[in-house]
Amino acid sequence: MKKILFGAGALFLCLAFILASCLEEIDRIDKIEDPSFAPSIDFPLVNSDFSMEEFLTEGESKARIVDQQGLLVLIYDDTVTTPSAAGFFSLPDQQSPVLSITGPEVSFPSPGASVTVTKNLTFAFTPANSEALDSVVIKAGQMLFQMSSTFPANISLDVNITSLKFQGTAFQRNFTFTGAGSQNPSFNLQGSSFDLTRNGTTTNTVSLSIKATITDTGQPINNTHRLDFSFGLDNLGFRAIYGDLGSSSTQLTADSLNVDIFNNTLTSGTFELLDPLIRLTMQNSFGVPLGFDIRNIAVWRGNTSTALSGAAVNAPNNPYRVSAPSYSQIGQAVTSEININASNSNLSQLISSFPQYLGYQFDLALNPAPVTSKHFVLDDSKVVVAVHLELPMHGKVSALSISKRFDFSGLGIDDVEQSKIKVKTSNESPLDANVQIFFLDNNGQVLDSLFAERSFLKGATVGPDGFTTGAEQVIKEVTVTQAKIDRIEQAEFLVMTAVMFTSNNGTVPVKFSTADKLKVSVGVNTRIQY
Structure with a gap:
């Protein structure tokens, strides 16, 4: 201000100089004394x-200001994301029963002849939570064979696991034994898939067969000789699983929005907003119907909270049914939307209480009915919940x-x-x-x-x-x-x-x-x- 006064003073001096110049033209100027x-x-x-x-x-809120047909609207956005399907589902390690060929099953018709013995087996693939699985696409894992023979003979062993496919072809391998011995090879399962339906007749079933061609080497075979075969599936990770996936639930992490538009400067009075809106948009890429439960929405001012109430958060509306992608939409997300406003809740009252925060927490249930049908999930399937708050500046x-x-x-x-x-x-x-x-x-x-x-x-x-x-x-x-x-x-x-x-x-x-x-x-x- 003092700088302004100094500048103004200089301007005044200039004006005074001009005025004084004019006064020189006035007669009898010497008569003027002590001008002020x-x-x-x-x-x-x-x-x-x-x-x-x-x-x-002016507050700490992160609101966006938009113009909706001339009306000023505050917009707040947040997202809450579920864990991926790998956090809901898992594939335990599996172990097949032992297939055995014993000495009494081997009888050579002549010296140096060969005998072929075939064994078939089905066993249950055990899921983590009693799911009825049709098929599984494997992203990671190892198949570990356990094979041993005490036969004093040469053996050509063909292994055919019809349930396991690589690029559409059933798994088939040949192993040879020259006399007694054991072998423990392993195979990387990445990119493989299991068909667990046994030609569409069942679920959770692994089918396999072994065919052993045993050739006489002149050594006698007795009842104690045997060939044992089994395999394990370890450290399995899935890319996709299909079938009746049962029911499960999870609680999403609580979160909040800073909606303090007054930056704690408000002391009293009322500010009634007539048309606030919360829009919850669920993007679901689980191929499973979902139950979406608004567990809690509340506003906070200091240590005091007020909960949302009304039809929007009560039965029969809540929990809500969230749509799921179909088999033709695998890899896509399906959108469902919930609108909460002054007509189905006390949202106007909550927002008009000058809150500092809007807090929310949701529960999610997979196949809540439950409905026994064919579903699917990918390893990266998830639900993204977009929380959108609109505060149109229309009120009293x-x-x-x-x-x-x-x-x-x-x-x-x-x-x-x-x-x-x-x-x-x-x-x-x-x-x-x-x-x-x-x-x-x-x-x-x-x-x-x-x-x-x-x-x-x-x-x-x-x-x-x-x-x-x-x-x-x-x-x-x-x-x-x-x-x-x-x-x-x-x-x-x-x-x-x-x-x-x-x-x-x-x-x-x-x-x-x-x-x-x-x-x-x-x-x-x-x-x-x-």
Whole structure:
């Protein structure tokens, strides 16, 4: 301010010089003695525009401001994601029974002849949670063979696991034994698949056969000789599983949105928003019907919470049924949507309580009925829940009291006879306001106020559609004496308070536009002795 005064003083000196030059032309100038001037000069302090967008994003919230047909709307978005299907389903290690060929089953018709013995086996593939599996596409895992022979003969062993396929072809391998011995080969199962239906007649069933061609080497075979075959499936990971996957449930991690648009400056009053909306959008790539339970939605202010209630969160609507992709949509996600508004809940009441946070937690049930049918999941199947909050600025304000404190370093006005602070406002918003500014010392004690009484700031006229028409202008002048300036100059803080109303003392709903602005010009008019 002192720099402004210095500049203004220089300007005044220039004007005085021009005036003095003119006075030289006046006759009898020597008659003028001790000229004294006390010009009145205006010094601008503030000249700025304040929009509703700036006001509503002063808090810590991460709201986006959008324009919906002229209406100002605050948008908040968050996502909550379930674990992938690999967190719901697993494939335990499997072990086949032992297939054995014993000495009494081998009889050579002549020396050096061969005998072929075939054995078939089916065994149960044991799932983790009693699922009835049709097929499994393997992403990782090992097949470990356990083979041993005590026959004193040569053996060609063909292994055919008809349930296991690589690129559509059943698994088949040949192993040879020259006399007694054991073998433990392993095979990487990545990219393979298990058909567990036994040609569509059952589930959870592995089918295999072995065919041993045993050739006489001249050594006698007795009843204690045997060939044993088995295999294990270890460290299985699936790419996809198909079948009746049973029922399971999980609780999603609780989360929240910061919706504090007032940045803790609100002290009292009501701000009723008429059309708030929560939209929950579920993207489901599980090939399983889902039950979506809104376990809790609540707003928080400090340590106090208020829960959402109403038809939207009660039976029979909640839990909700979430659609699932069909077999023709494998790898895709299907969208379901839930809208929560003032007609099916107390959301308007919650949002109008000036919350700082909106918290939420959801439960998810897979195949909640349960329905016995064919489903599927991929290893990366999941549910993504998009939480979308809309706060259209359409409502009523009554005695809404807001207070904000700023650091203050003084007006910078020294040794003046008399000054006036001029405040000119042009208000395009639908808010009437009573405004006061207090000056506080370092201990928070009020030293003085700007206005003797609260200054009235008139809101713009509201049309039938709820939007304002034009702007309302108010000019206020406050005489500031030297004594008042001396008190103000001691202040360390400035506190601005406003008590606001919409039309008719907050009884008529109005709509705030993105174009609403408050134009403020503040200046000091002072007389300087020259």
